[in-house]
Amino acid sequence: MTSTFDAKYGIHVSSPHPTTDTVMPQRLVPAFSDRPRVWLWPRVTITTPTASHEPRSLTSPDVTQSVATLPEPSVLGPRRLFLDPQDYILSRMSLTHEKSAASLSVRDIDVHGVTTELYEGGSGTPILYLHAGEGPRPSAPILGLLASAGHLLAPVHPGFGVKPRPPSFSTIGDLAYFYLDLLDQLELDKVAVVAADFGGWIAAELAVRSTARLSHLVLAGPTGIKCGDREDRDIADMFALGRAELIELMYADPAVSQVGESSLREDFDGLSDDALTSIARSRESMAVFGWSPYMHNPRLRQWLHRIDIPTLVLWGARDRFTLPEYGASFAAAIPAARFEVLEAAGHYPHIEQPERFIEVVANFLEIKSSSVVTGRPS
Amino acid sequence: MRVWQFSEMPYTPAWGLDTESLRVTLPNSNYDPKLGAEIYRRQFENYLLADDLGFDLMSNEHHSTATCLQASTSVILSSLARSTTNARLLSLGNPIANRPDPVRVAEEMAMIDNISGGRLEVGLIRGTPAELSSVNANPARMVDRFWEAHDLILKAWTSHDGPFNWEGEFFQHRQVNIWPTPFQQPTPPVWVTVGSASTARRVADEGHVIATLLGGYSSRSTFDAYRARTLELGRPYPKSDRFGYLALVSVGATDEAGLERARLMQPHLDVSLLMPQQFLNPPGYAPVEANVAALKRGAKGSLSTHQQVGSGEGKDVMLGKKLPSLASVKRSMDQGLLFAGSPDSVLQQITDFSRAMGGIGHLLMLGHAGYMSFDDVADNIKLFGNEVLPALRELPEVDEAELAAERDELRRTVP
Numbered sequence A: 001m002t003s004t005f006d007a008k009y010g011i012h013v014s015s016p017h018p019t020t021d022t023v024m025p026q027r028l029v030p031a032f033s034d035r036p037r038v039w040l041w042p043r044v045t046i047t048t049p050t051a052s053h054e055p056r057s058l059t060s061p062d063v064t065q066s067v068a069t070l071p072e073p074s075v076l077g078p079r080r081l082f083l084d085p086q087d088y089i090l091s092r093m094s095l096t097h098e099k100s101a102a103s104l105s106v107r108d109i110d111v112h113g114v115t116t117e118l119y120e121g122g123s124g125t126p127i128l129y130l131h132a133g134e135g136p137r138p139s140a141p142i143l144g145l146l147a148s149a150g151h152l153l154a155p156v157h158p159g160f161g162v163k164p165r166p167p168s169f170s171t172i173g174d175l176a177y178f179y180l181d182l183l184d185q186l187e188l189d190k191v192a193v194v195a196a197d198f199g200g201w202i203a204a205e206l207a208v209r210s211t212a213r214l215s216h217l218v219l220a221g222p223t224g225i226k227c228g229d230r231e232d233r234d235i236a237d238m239f240a241l242g243r244a245e246l247i248e249l250m251y252a253d254p255a256v257s258q259v260g261e262s263s264l265r266e267d268f269d270g271l272s273d274d275a276l277t278s279i280a281r282s283r284e285s286m287a288v289f290g291w292s293p294y295m296h297n298p299r300l301r302q303w304l305h306r307i308d309i310p311t312l313v314l315w316g317a318r319d320r321f322t323l324p325e326y327g328a329s330f331a332a333a334i335p336a337a338r339f340e341v342l343e344a345a346g347h348y349p350h351i352e353q354p355e356r357f358i359e360v361v362a363n364f365l366e367i368k369s370s371s372v373v374t375g376r377p378s
Numbered sequence B: 001m002r003v004w005q006f007s008e009m010p011y012t013p014a015w016g017l018d019t020e021s022l023r024v025t026l027p028n029s030n031y032d033p034k035l036g037a038e039i040y041r042r043q044f045e046n047y048l049l050a051d052d053l054g055f056d057l058m059s060n061e062h063h064s065t066a067t068c069l070q071a072s073t074s075v076i077l078s079s080l081a082r083s084t085t086n087a088r089l090l091s092l093g094n095p096i097a098n099r100p101d102p103v104r105v106a107e108e109m110a111m112i113d114n115i116s117g118g119r120l121e122v123g124l125i126r127g128t129p130a131e132l133s134s135v136n137a138n139p140a141r142m143v144d145r146f147w148e149a150h151d152l153i154l155k156a157w158t159s160h161d162g163p164f165n166w167e168g169e170f171f172q173h174r175q176v177n178i179w180p181t182p183f184q185q186p187t188p189p190v191w192v193t194v195g196s197a198s199t200a201r202r203v204a205d206e207g208h209v210i211a212t213l214l215g216g217y218s219s220r221s222t223f224d225a226y227r228a229r230t231l232e233l234g235r236p237y238p239k240s241d242r243f244g245y246l247a248l249v250s251v252g253a254t255d256e257a258g259l260e261r262a263r264l265m266q267p268h269l270d271v272s273l274l275m276p277q278q279f280l281n282p283p284g285y286a287p288v289e290a291n292v293a294a295l296k297r298g299a300k301g302s303l304s305t306h307q308q309v310g311s312g313e314g315k316d317v318m319l320g321k322k323l324p325s326l327a328s329v330k331r332s333m334d335q336g337l338l339f340a341g342s343p344d345s346v347l348q349q350i351t352d353f354s355r356a357m358g359g360i361g362h363l364l365m366l367g368h369a370g371y372m373s374f375d376d377v378a379d380n381i382k383l384f385g386n387e388v389l390p391a392l393r394e395l396p397e398v399d400e401a402e403l404a405a406e407r408d409e410l411r412r413t414v415p
Helices: A141-149 A172-186 A198-209 A243-250 A254-258 A273-290 A301-306 A324-332 A354-364 B033-052 B073-083 B102-115 B131-135 B142-158 B197-206 B216-232 B255-265 B267-271 B288-296 B326-334 B343-356 B374-387 B389-393 B400-413
Strands: A002-006 A011-015 A105-111 A114-121 A126-130 A151-155 A191-196 A214-220 A311-316 A337-342 B002-007 B056-059 B089-095 B120-125 B164-167 B172-176 B190-193 B209-213 B243-251 B338-341 B362-368
Touching: A105 A172, A114 A141, A126 A141, A126 A172, A126 A198, A141 A151, A141 A354, A151 A172, A172 A198, A172 A273, A191 A198, A198 A214, A198 A273, A198 A301, A214 A354, A243 A254, A273 B288, A311 A324, A311 A354, A324 A337, A337 A354, B002 B033, B002 B374, B002 B389, B033 B056, B033 B073, B033 B362, B033 B374, B056 B073, B073 B089, B073 B102, B089 B102, B089 B190, B102 B120, B102 B142, B120 B142, B142 B164, B142 B172, B190 B197, B197 B209, B197 B216, B209 B216, B209 B362, B216 B243, B216 B400, B243 B255, B243 B343, B243 B374, B255 B267, B255 B326, B255 B338, B255 B343, B255 B374, B326 B338, B338 B343, B343 B374, B343 B389, B362 B374, B374 B389
Parallel strands: A126 A151, A126 A191, A191 A214, A214 A311, A311 A337, B002 B056, B002 B362, B056 B089, B089 B120, B120 B190, B190 B209, B209 B243, B243 B338, B243 B362
Antiparallel strands: A002 A011, A105 A114, A114 A151, B164 B172
């Protein structure tokens, strides 16, 4: 495998993708090379030239199913994907974000003196959704979809909403412990954590501390670990890039960056002051938690082996903000992890391909199609 | 009034490059060390000339930029401490929120104070937005970091009974016991640059000198916040020596010559802001409320709510392909960013400005800026030093009777 340095974005670009007989490139080798590694590329199952090809301790046979075997949305039966299908226009360009969030409730929750907002909806399997670093995007369809799959709890990270950041919160560990406290306070068990981008970093930090209340972990484009050499940049420098460059790196379809509470919009017409405050505060808090070391904890990867629950690492095939290779390394460091790539998605597969995303996630969580509105015939 | 001669030591040979930024990202292959060494030599010559003419001298610090070759205020001032004899030496300043080592700052400044025989004045500054990426300092929580560093430096200078302990939020030391101690006891004069009333109040608590840089006439409200807070604390009305102001200064034999020279200087104002939005507005540098307002203006909306500075005459001026018009020079004069003309005119402009500010005791004089040649600079310094400076040094405090009225007015605003 060769890699070249893309001076424009200051990131490392690798090509071609690993094949079945490719030894893992040096910069992607996990820190503990004697640990059995799992690296599931789409439609590819081998990771190393050694005998340990099979994923270790996966609890469900279903989770080995590749996305490639799922039916395309176009051949699915009557759509019951959304809580309010009448109002949901399936053309992605015309997503009416506000509608899908309409059936969620929002309230303030106080956890050991720290108050934040909690969006909630649906019933069944508890799903803790940890949003991306750009902000909570409460009108994104993924929230309604998750609420159709289970009991969705979507808190706003402290420091990412309308309320000031707690003065004593300045490290990623503060957020991880906050969510462990929240799960304790709500006495939730067998919780599936679904987390994206910076939220994925929080989720990983949370899970290496304790999985006692968790059943599954879904990480979509997580940041948080260091894979490359000291002069490689695994995660594009969001603080040094302009809006247009970020859109190009983060989105398969640039149009999606212009809807809802996206932080990369050209204009923010129609958004409330609260939504704008949330975007502005999130940007500031990303610096608080992720300025240096940039968007990662140098010690996190060596502890990912502690995550002892089935884990799905999802990546957008067209994510150039964090390359799929980075995601494969992330998954490789977690024993019971599977790595999948979603086509036609960038760094936010849950935003760009919400239907495919929820299908894959529901499948992984073994939520039966009769009880979950996945759009498939029951 | 004291006058402090200053140049950012611009590397103008790179200014003509067609780039969106002279800061952070401009490759240093555009820097020629031979040319740079010559620039340093001429800059120090002009500093020494100003010393001979009775100026005080100021240094600053910027990083990764063709706008300023002063990458370390300590290096510049330590050289001046040995080569000058009379001038007081101002660092404005040490970007202490960007430096990991406040104790080292305390040591360096104490050394320069000793080497110069007590001529040092120490500015402690927050630093401009573009600095943060160059030095990898976190723009979020800068103000908290600034004040912790400030407290640590002041304590390092004034503690003399053996090591003290410091386990703060941002800085940790177990054995702080600096050698040498400052020459001036208990500390050299301390300055802080200020851009808002709330910071001015905080600096008033400390009694330090405050300075605004190219703040124009709106600086008055900043200075008044300092005065009001001082009165609030039950202290005497602050003298003008607590207030400094930085502006471009262009003197010619005639008004016409002074204005013509100002056309060479004015591009400083354009070029200083030539950088992409992400470096102009790093996350956390400005408050959330200011960023919300900027978002409402859309992606192209600027964070800045300040008056427009610079010529506003487009890229050709920024790139040095043509000089700004006289009209834009006069606009900068109207804003109080630039004093230009004959010696008499400049003296009058500065006196009037000081009066409008309620009395300022320090003029920080950008006597070199933009596309001036070093001979231009020397001529500018000589004209000012010989024909303006003597009168400014004798400038009395603002008239006592007028002052009394203003003092009463301020007192009415004090709870």
